[in-house]
Amino acid sequence: DAGVIQSPRHEVTEMGQEVTLRCKPISGHNSLFWYRQTMMRGLELLIYFNNNVPIDDSGMPEDRFSAKMPNASFSTLKIQPSEPRDSAVYFCASTPGRAGNTIYFGEGSWLTVV
Amino acid sequence: TQLLEQSPQFLSIQEGENLTVYCNSSSVFSSLQWYRQEPGEGPVLLVTVVTGGEVKKLKRLTFQFGDARKDSSLHITAAQPGDTGLYLCAGARGNKLVFGAGTILRVKS
Numbered sequence: 001d002a003g004v005i006q007s008p009r010h011e012v013t014e015m016g017q018e019v020t021l022r023c024k025p026i027s028g029h030n031s032l033f034w035y036r037q038t039m040m041r042g043l044e045l046l047i048y049f050n051n052n053v054p055i056d057d058s059g060m061p062e063d064r065f066s067a068k069m070p071n072a073s074f075s076t077l078k079i080q081p082s083e084p085r086d087s088a089v090y091f092c093a094s095t096p097g098r099a100g101n102t103i104y105f106g107e108g109s110w111l112t113v114v
Numbered sequence: 115t116q117l118l119e120q121s122p123q124f125l126s127i128q129e130g131e132n133l134t135v136y137c138n139s140s141s142v143f144s145s146l147q148w149y150r151q152e153p154g155e156g157p158v159l160l161v162t163v164v165t166g167g168e169v170k171k172l173k174r175l176t177f178q179f180g181d182a183r184k185d186s187s188l189h190i191t192a193a194q195p196g197d198t199g200l201y202l203c204a205g206a207r208g209n210k211l212v213f214g215a216g217t218i219l220r221v222k223s
Binding site: 004031033035041042043044045048050055056091093102103104105106107108 | 158212
C-alpha cells in the first residue's frame with residue numbers, strides 16, 4: 001500500500017512567492033493533518049481535517065497560510081506570500097480514525113524561503 | 115512553552131549502553147504515543163500506551179505510562195547504532211495529537 005504522498009519533497013523559493021504543498025493521504029483514512037517541524041519549535045500541528053472538513057485550524061500561524069481538502073484523496077497547504085521564517089519541513093499525515101490511533105506521516109516537504 | 119517536555123534533548127552514547135528518555139506534562143492525556151524519526155523521513159509510530167501504569171515492550175525498548183497518565187518513559191537496553199534517531203512523544207487530547215520537542219539519540223559504534 002502506498003503511504004502518505006507529499007510533493008514537492010524539496011522547494012527553494014524567494015521571499016514573497018506563493019508556495020503550494022500537496023498531499024495525498026492513505027486511501028480510506030478520514031482524518032488528515034498538516035504539521036510543521038523546525039529545530040526551534042519542534043513538530044507543530046497547523047490544521048486538521050476530518051472527512052474533508054477543517055476541524056481545527058488554530059495552529060495556522062497567520063492569514064498567509066491556508067489549507068484546503070477538496071476531496072478525500074487530496075489536500076493543499078498554501079503560503080502566500082512566503083517569508084524566510086516559513087522555512088521548515090512540512091508534514092502531512094493521515095489516520096483512519098481519532099487522533100489516538102496511529103498517525104501515518106508522509107516524508108515531508110522541505111521548504112526554504114530565501 | 116511545550117505542553118510535553120522531553121528530556122534529555124540530546125543523548126550520545128556508546129553501543130551497548132542503556133538509556134532512558136522522559137516525557138513529562140502537567141496535563142492528563144487519554145493516550146500517549148512514541149515515535150521515532152530518522153533524517154529525511156517522517157515520524158514512525160513505535161507504541162501507544164493508554165492505561166495508567168501500563169508497560170509495553172518492543173524488543174529492546176520498554177515504554178511506561180505514568181499512573182496519572184501525565185508522563186511516560188522510554189528505556190532502551192543495549193543500544194545499537196540503528197537506534198539512532200529523534201524520539202518523539204505525543205499526547206492525545208481530544209482529536210489532536212500534541213508532540214514534544216523530541217530527544218535526539220546518537221549511538222556510536
